[in-house]
Amino acid sequence: MRGPEAIINLSHLKTNYDTVKNHLNGKRIMAVVKANGYGHGSIPCSIALENHGCDFFGVFSIEEGIELRNAGLKSDILVFSALDPTTINDAVKNNLILNISDKSHLDALIIFYKRKSKVPRIHIKVDTGMTRLGLEIDEFKEVLQLLIENPEIKCEGIYSHFATADEGDLSYAFEQEKKFKFILNLADQLDYQVNDIHFSNSGAALNIDQSYCNITRVGMLLYGALPSNEIQTSLFVQPVMNFVAPIVSIRSVAKNTYVSYGGVYKTNSKTNIAVIQCGFADGLPRSWFKNGYIYYNGKQYRIAGRICMDQFMVDFGDDIPKIDDKVLIIGRDGNNEIRFETIANSIQTTPYVLSTAIGGRTQRIYHG
């Protein structure tokens, strides 16, 4: 099918994994592959990483976890979403680790155990300042007490999530860390031992010491982008995705010709305008048109006018590109690079929003 392609370089994914793992002095990594591997395809990315030595994966929904199991993944899989009691049986069947982030979740497991004499594997999530999912300190004590009274339910891990670890000012992250350490101390005082302690995301992996954790959860860095432009690091990760699309039409237009919706782009001389078959329905952010550009045959050309739902236009000046040739929209071609971070900074969004949006009619093609 003619249309956008996301060419996923699995060798870069594996190199990024090695880079981050070395940076973490060999600490175990939980590769975060939720939201279809941040738009890169969760199954091929997970299988490539598992074959490369990664043995822990983080997904958001139980369905994402089941999809990975059905694809043959053997590693540990943690489901981040709030526990839905109707999915406990599926979690047991598929060896997925669920998330206790509310006392009612543990109550549901106790009831399930009474009926079925089995329980899924669990980690406890504590809230240290994200104010999303997670137990508060008093609730944590209560849950731990209940776990001690119900030893058939064994908690394997305790974790939390940073809200600001990718920012220049880390003072709030350090407050969160203090709270997390306090919670770990409480578990120690109650003599409740767990194997796995994890707190960090990509930002914290770069910014914050985590010697008291044995696992680091890493998403964005594996896909080759920095989580925010406030991060100062010398760590180099390579973009995993090249997002390209074909030229489907080319025409010569006169000076002062309006291009695309709203007529916000007017040619300033006689020029060649090409139509590229990729639009915001495929994940190309509409607002990128203001400063946006593509690469074709090693040269940079401006996006001309507003990106449409299925197509956008490029001003090629005096050059005449070939129909069906592809232009580079995101990624790298030789020395030419358009990073997720560059677009994110230009349109005030984040690489997370951009990469997870890649989809629509995009075909994913895997190399390496």
Ligand SMILES: Cc1ncc(COP(=O)(O)O)c(C=O)c1O
């Ligand atoms: C609970 C949790 N852990 C880890 C991550 C990974 O974050 P990052 O992609 O910044 O490494 C996420 C991503 O949003 C998350 O929700």
